Amino acid sequence: MKTTRRGFLFGGAAVAAGAAVPPFAALADAQPASVPVRRSEERESELIAKWDKATEAVESDVYKTYLLDGDTRGLKALEANALAFEKVMREVKATTVTGDVPAIWSVYNMGYIVKTRESLFSIDLNHRRGTEFAPMLDFALITHNHGDHWRKDFYDAMTGQGKIVVSNFLDNPRFNEMKGDSAKGVGTYRIKDVEIRTSLIDHSDAAWGIDFTMAFEIRIGNWLLYHTGDSGRGTEPKLVTPWGRPDLWLFFPGCGINTAKAVEKVNAKRIVFGHLWELGHKTRHRGRLDEPLIRRALAAARPIVQDTSLAFWGDRIV
Numbered sequence: 052m053k054t055t056r057r058g059f060l061f062g063g064a065a066v067a068a069g070a071a072v073p074p075f076a077a078l079a080d081a082q083p084a085s086v087p088v089r090r091s092e093e094r095e096s097e098l099i100a101k102w103d104k105a106t107e108a109v110e111s112d113v114y115k116t117y118l119l120d121g122d123t124r125g126l127k128a129l130e131a132n133a134l135a136f137e138k139v140m141r142e143v144k145a146t147t148v149t150g151d152v153p154a155i156w157s158v159y160n161m162g163y164i165v166k167t168r169e170s171l172f173s174i175d176l177n178h179r180r181g182t183e184f185a186p187m188l189d190f191a192l193i194t195h196n197h198g199d200h201w202r203k204d205f206y207d208a209m210t211g212q213g214k215i216v217v218s219n220f221l222d223n224p225r226f227n228e229m230k231g232d233s234a235k236g237v238g239t240y241r242i243k244d245v246e247i248r249t250s251l252i253d254h255s256d257a258a259w260g261i262d263f264t265m266a267f268e269i270r271i272g273n274w275l276l277y278h279t280g281d282s283g284r285g286t287e288p289k290l291v292t293p294w295g296r297p298d299l300w301l302f303f304p305g306c307g308i309n310t311a312k313a314v315e316k317v318n319a320k321r322i323v324f325g326h327l328w329e330l331g332h333k334t335r336h337r338g339r340l341d342e343p344l345i346r347r348a349l350a351a352a353r354p355i356v357q358d359t360s361l362a363f364w365g366d367r368i369v
């Protein structure tokens with residue numbers, strides 16, 4: 052049986068959550084509305100092994116060259132990175148949100164696009180074509196000043212187009228106005244139908260890492276999202292969500308944090324791991340969150356929050 056590259060990494064057997072059988076007319080639609088993907092643990096496990104193999108073939112310097120020239124060099128993981136962008140862009144345009152529950156896509160790394168009834172925003176968007184989203188976005192959230200969580204071209208495009216960029220380190224006129232004299236931008240903000248509570252957490256327990264990451268508690272109507280960027284050793288007590296139990300926590304469990312402790316502390320209804328196989332980090336380096344580390348993190352989280360899964364690049368999560 053011939054397997055397409057798309058099928059190889061994304062899995063033809065993926066189960067779409069709540070997907071009804073489309074009416075005949077929808078089959079002829081050039082851009083059918085996207086649906087969130089839900090995989091069985093078994094299917095996810097197969098895909099972890101495939102992605103691990105595909106990403107292991109991409110050394111960090113090859114990835115960095117691809118970021119400049121866009122040439123995927125026939126490498127499945129780079130093709131997946133390119134396809135993920137195309138898929139998310141297409142689906143964002145084709146999707147309308149009607150209730151509180153937003154539509155959320157994983158682009159790459161800890162980078163997500165969120166669509167609500169009234170807004171479109173990004174969190175840690177980091178893709179070589181990310182600037183193409185700038186004209187469509189209302190605002191961007193950036194967790195911290197590391198190159199795998201933001202790109203200067205994207206920040207320039209957003210700021211140049213008068214868009215809001217929320218972060219604890221960038222200069223953005225519209226956010227400067229919103230944050231007032233809060234030096235690190237800690238506060239509560241409302242932008243259209245989205246409320247954002249920012250807080251500082253530790254990227255690592257070294258001096259530079261203390262309060263280095265901005266975590267985002269995001270409320271859309273009654274629906275709560277939590278994104279914690281890179282969170283390191285000892286920061287578990289700083290993971291506070293006063294607005295309530297997150298409906299979804301976008302979590303990177305590979306930065307030194309104690310996964311079980313953090314999962315218990317946040318008590319989210321659903322957890323999705325991101326920052327998988329960060330290609331900018333060396334192969335077999337712990338910063339890449341490869342297969343053994345992913346499996347260990349899943350094993351630590353699932354006894355506490357059973358609904359823990361992975362977002363592969365391009366997945367629509369919600």
Ligand SMILES: [Zn+2]
Binds near residue numbers: 195281
């Ligand atoms: Zn970082």
Ligand SMILES: [Zn+2]
Binds near residue numbers: 197199200281326
């Ligand atoms: Zn990172």
